[in-house]
Amino acid sequence: MIILETRSLKKIYGSGDSTVHALDGVNLKVENGEFVSIVGTSGSGKSTLLHMLGGLDRPTSGDVIVGGKEIFTLKDEELTIFRRRKIGFVFQNYNLVPTLNVYENIVLPIGLDGNTPDKDYVDNIIHTLGLKSKLRNMPNNLSGGQQQRVAIARALASKPAIILADEPTGNLDSKTSQDVLSLLKVTSEKFKQTIVMITHNEEISQLADRVVRIEDGQIVGGVSNA
Amino acid sequence: MLKVNSKKAINYLVKSSLKQYKMRNLFTIITIVLSVSLIAGLAFLSSAIEETERKELSTRQHVIYHNVNDKQISALKSHSQISFEKDIKRGQSFEQEDYIITPYYIEQNDSPFITVDIAEGRYPEQINEVLVYDQMLVQMGIKPRVGQSMSITYLDGTTEDYTVSGLLTAETTDVFPVYFSREYALSGSQLKDVPFDLSAQIEGAEKMGSEEFLSVIRGIGAGCGIDRKNINENNAFLRSLTYNYTEVIMIALLAFAILLVSVLVIYSIFYISISERTRQFGQLRTIGMTKKQVKRMVRKEGAVLSLIGSVIGIIIGAVFAFSMKPQGFSLDVFALYAIAIFAANFITVQVSIAKPAKLAASISPIEATRMSGYEVKNKKKQTKNLQRKLSPLSLSMISTKGNRKKSMMTIISLSLAGIVFMSASSYVDSMNAEEFSRESWFKFGEYTINISSNAAKVNDYGDMGIKANNPLNDTLIENLQAVDGVKKVIAMQTLSVNYTYNDVTKKDVAAPFTKDDAGLMSQYLKAGSIDYEKMIENKEIIIAHNEIAKEIFGWDFKVGDTVSLKWYNGENEVEDVFTIAGILQPSTTLYRNQEMFRLAHNAGWFMMPQGLLDTMMTPKFNLNTRIIVSTEDYWNTEERIEKEILSFTANNPLVTLSTLKSEMENDKQLYSVIYFTFMGAALFVIAFSIINLLNTLISNTMARKREFACLGAIGASNRQIKIMIIGEGMYFAAVNLIVTVTIGTLMGYALVKFAKWNGVSFLVYQFPLTYLLGYCLFVLLGTLAISAVISKVLSKKSLIERLRKIE
Structure with a gap:
């Protein structure tokens, strides 16, 4: 089943001579439960693509369909709620709320949606990511790798359709990067979680089921690792 | 160690950063301007009042030697320490129908004191000439004009005829001095038996201490054979020779309190600004800027801001004070006070930013380039509960509690403003015109x-x-x-x-x-x-x-x-x-x-x-x-x-x-001067506290825009973020109001009681309900408005932009 699809997605910045085609007709399909990495150099349009996929920014033209829903037909506020329910983010700099403890950070999106967390499910995530002993800690008392694991747990907790990971290991050393990536891989398999990760690092991208290459706003090739 | 002149480079950085952080600069300058103009206004006004008094005293005698004889007069007149002198005689007052006449002789020379403002004609020279008030002639039924003949009948029944040599004008009164010639003073019936008094100004007396002045005038008197009891110093002048320390101390204390509030505000503004610029400082450190240089850069930014703020503030204060007392301007005093205020403010700003500057210098290159910008220093390692309530409103509570230090700063700053507000308004509200007139019997x-x-x-x-x-x-x-x-x-x-x-x-x-x-x-x-x-x-x-x-x-x-x-x-x-x-x-x-x-x-x-x-x-x-x-x-x-x-x-x-009614009528002008002086000062303080409140609220929320962006990314809707911002604003508003109502009321009450205890007896304590309601309304509406505006501003920028700022 296709969970995520883009149709001739275009994003154009500026006008006239200074026009930049950040995305130039991207067509992409992601299967449910797939772990896809999007690789590109700086300025290739990979971040723009990720922002479009997550509904953080609107395209100039084209559609993004998540779970059969054309997300850009939604109004801003509806889009926010859609994002809250269907998409989990993992950022390069974690973006944890500094005044909340680890557990609170994890269940925050669920709380914002007015729901109570599925305790067993959240416990399972926490166990998988090895955060059991850190739940009451404040984020600034955690290492970078630990913080990123919290961010992953947070993204998983609301059972989103897709997790979008934006250079999730960009701030981590290579050993920790490996740990985090394998955790991503494990969770993807264990929770049948669809993950789209962008990175500029070829080596990292190889962990994914499939690698999509992007250059000058266009997809230039996909390799399946599976 | 190699010494380098990095002044130019640092100045360049300071300039560019001042240009970039306009909002912060504006807030800082507003804070400085407010405090400086408040202090300058007070100091200048007090100096202007003193100066006006001094100028008035220069047209008064310093001392009167009573009952002096011819020999004593000539000895005094030739005395080297006496710069100006006049001999005078004051005769016995007597009643004439429904008014009173007092005969006078006043020597006419260029001494600046005891002058007679002749409206028409001249001072009497002949024994039969008089200088009188036109009003007196009107009462006598005589046309008031120079050259007019008139006569006065004295208590012993004798009548003397005079010619009017000059006229004086005055408001209606029933006590009229009549001035006679020197010749009359020596041989005229009303003055010849009255001894001369000699009033004098002493050379350089303005620069003497009060003890020295007294010993000088007594020494002169003793040298001329004048008894101590016949030496009558001018008490107002004598008082002006002793410096009024209580007033200076009061102003210094008040200035200290005002500067303390500014320290808190400027500190928090800079603290936030530095936190926002972690990355910039990190980069500067990476490319080789030393810790010292970073500190110097931040300090220079503060110096420039305090310079601008001080100049504006001193101008405002001076315009306020000297427009109220234009007579009181003295360049020396103005320059002295301006420099003192300038220095005090410079030190204040430097103290306020010492910690932020240190913070900036302590940013390590690695930390800055690798970590995200805004890292809240949270001492708390763990929470007690696994999970607290996570609604937008409770999130704003958690956030204020989480940033305990910053919240405390905000609360202290707001509370001080509220307390000052309540004290000032209690005082003004407690002023009572009736009690003012009831001061005496x-x-x-x-x-x-x-x-x-x-x-x-x-x-x-x-x-x-x-x-x-x-x-x-x-x-x-x-x-x-x-x-x-x-x-x-x-x-x-x-x-x-x-x-x-x-x-x-x-x-x-x-x-x-x-x-x-x-x-x-x-x-x-x-x-x-x-x-x-x-x-x-x-x-x-x-x-x-x-x-x-x-x-x-x-x-x-x-x-x-x-x-x-x-x-x-x-x-x-x-x-x-x-x-x-x-x-x-x-x-x-x-x-x-x-x-x-x-x-x-x-x-x-x-x-x-x-x-x-x-x-x-x-x-x-x-x-x-x-x-x-x-x-x-x-x-x-x-x-x-x-x-x-x-x-x-x-x-x-x-x-x-x-x-009482007529007394209140008489006191009206005096009372309104006092009332409006206090009111003016209180309004100033109130404006200070309110702008301080806005200042704190805005900078506080702006500092957390990253956190809001991050919440937005994980799915908090704009409405939820707005609720958080408003909730936080309301939390501060509530704490502020509680402190204002409780401690502020207490302080206001204590201030009024203290002032009353110290002789300001026209104060009747009034709870300043109207002021307080106005303040509450302002704080609540202001907070709501600002929070709404801020959340609007935040939501206008796309999430990506806001998130990008973090990365």
């Missing part, structure tokens, strides 16, 4: 009937002569008591005396006290004791206001000393010697008790037992000097009762009636 009633001072002036025995057949008699008192609506009639007695003590012979007033009063008075004794019966037996007296004697004469009365009193006993002038049995505490202490005020305010230096006073007078002599009438319901009955009282007194020229 109107404390005890609404009407006072006194022996006319004009009438007393023309009686050979003064007021005692009038009291010999006292119009303030029992019949009058009975009549007054019978008036409908009169609650109480209080009659007060005094005895006018001439006392001699420590070589000084002067007029003064002695007041009686009863055996019942003695108990109360003994609680207010500073020295000695009161034994009513023994005091009568041994002819003993009590001294009041001794501290004023010290101020005027440089000496004070001592227990056990004797004072010689001379008085009119109803038949003759008699003289006797009395012993000082006790000395009362200073007047400010006495006046905290209403009864003590009544007893002591009635007296000059001397208080004596009623029983002793009775033995000093002829039997049945009525010493009433003032009758105070208090009424049940003044404001509803004042017109009728005044009419009724006038029916007893209006036909008697020996008494005068004053009413």
Whole structure:
């Protein structure tokens, strides 16, 4: 089943001579439960693509369909709620709320949606990511790798359709990067979680089921690792 | 170590950062401008008042040598230490139909004091010439013009004819000086037996200390053979020679409090600004900027801002102060104060940003480049509960508690503003025009009937002569008591005396006290004791206001000393010697008790037992000097009762009636000056506290825009974020209001009580409800508006932009 699809997605910045085609007709399909990495150099349009996929920014033209829903037909506020329910983010700099403890950070999106967390499910995530002993800690008392694991747990907790990971290991050393990536891989398999990760690092991208290459706003090739 | 001149590079960085962080600069400058203009306004106003007084004093004599003979006059006139002098004569006042005339001679020379402003004509030169008020001629039924002939009939029945050589104009009065020529002063009937007085200004006296000044004028007097008791220094001038430290200390304390608030505000503004710029500092460190250089850069930014703010603030303060007292401008004082304020403010700003600068310098290159920008330093390692409630509202609570240090700073800064606001508005609201006019005898009633001072002036025995057949008699008192609506009639007695003590012979007033009063008075004794019966037996007296004697004469009365009193006993002038049995505490202490005020305010230096006073007078002599009438319901009955009282007194020229209403009318201008001065200062303080509030709220929320962006990314809707921002604002508003209402009210109450205790007796504590409601409304609406605007501003920028800023 296709969970995520883009149709001739275009994003154009500026006008006239200074026009930049950040995305130039991207067509992409992601299967449910797939772990896809999007690789590109700086300025290739990979971040723009990720922002479009997550509904953080609107395209100039084209559609993004998540779970059969054309997300850009939604109004801003509806889009926010859609994002809250269907998409989990993992950022390069974690973006944890500094005044909340680890557990609170994890269940925050669920709380914002007015729901109570599925305790067993959240416990399972926490166990998988090895955060059991850190739940009451404040984020600034955690290492970078630990913080990123919290961010992953947070993204998983609301059972989103897709997790979008934006250079999730960009701030981590290579050993920790490996740990985090394998955790991503494990969770993807264990929770049948669809993950789209962008990175500029070829080596990292190889962990994914499939690698999509992007250059000058266009997809230039996909390799399946599976 | 290699020394490099990095000044240029740092200056460049400072310039660019000042250009970039306009919002922060604006807030900082507003804070500085407010505090500086407040301090400068106060300091300049106080200096301007002093300067105005000084300028006025330059047209006053420094000293008068009384009863001087020709030889003494010529010795004084040629004295090297006397810069200006004038000899004058003042004759005996006498009554003419319904006005009073006082004969004068004033020497005409270029001395700047005791000048006569002649409207038309010139000062008399011939023995038969006079200079008079046009109003007096009108009253005489003569056309007021120069060259007019007129005559005055004196008390002994003789009439003298004069020609008007000049005219003076004045507002309506019934006491007219008449100026005569020198020739008349020497041989004219009214002045030839009156000794000359010589008033003088002393060379360089303005720069002397008060002790030095006194010894100079006494030295001059002694050198010319003038007794100490005939040397009369100008007390206002003498006071101007001693520096008024209390005022300076008050201003310094106030300035300190204001600067303290600014420190908090500027600190938080810079703290936030530095946190936002972690990355920038990190980069600068990476490319080789030393910690010292980073510190210097931040300090320079502060210096530039404090320079701009100080200049604007000093200008505002100066314009405010000198527009109120244009006479009071003096370049020296202005420059001195401006520099002092400038320096104080510079130090304040540097103190405020010392910690943020240190923080900036401590950012390590690695930390800055690798980590995200805004890292809250959270001391708390773990929470107690696994999960707290996570609604938007409770999130805002968690966030304020999480940033405990910053929240505390915000709360302290807001609370200080609120407390200052409440204190200022309590004070202004407690000012009471009626109490202002009730400062003196109107404390005890609404009407006072006194022996006319004009009438007393023309009686050979003064007021005692009038009291010999006292119009303030029992019949009058009975009549007054019978008036409908009169609650109480209080009659007060005094005895006018001439006392001699420590070589000084002067007029003064002695007041009686009863055996019942003695108990109360003994609680207010500073020295000695009161034994009513023994005091009568041994002819003993009590001294009041001794501290004023010290101020005027440089000496004070001592227990056990004797004072010689001379008085009119109803038949003759008699003289006797009395012993000082006790000395009362200073007047400010006495006046905290209403009864003590009544007893002591009635007296000059001397208080004596009623029983002793009775033995000093002829039997049945009525010493009433003032009758105070208090009424049940003044404001509803004042017109009728005044009419009724006038029916007893209006036909008697020996008494005068004053009413609270007329007193308030007289005080209106003075009161409104005082009121608006306080109001102005209070409004300024209030503006300061309110802008401070806005300032804190805006900078506080702007600092957390990253956190809001991050929440937005994980799915918090704009509405939820708005609720968070408003919730946080409301939290601060609530704490602020609670502190304002509780501590602010207490402080306001304490301030009013303290001021009242220290003699500002026209304060009647009023809870400043209107001000408080206005403040509450402002704080709540202001917070709502700002929060709404901020969340709007935040939501306008796309999430990506906001998130990008983090990365």
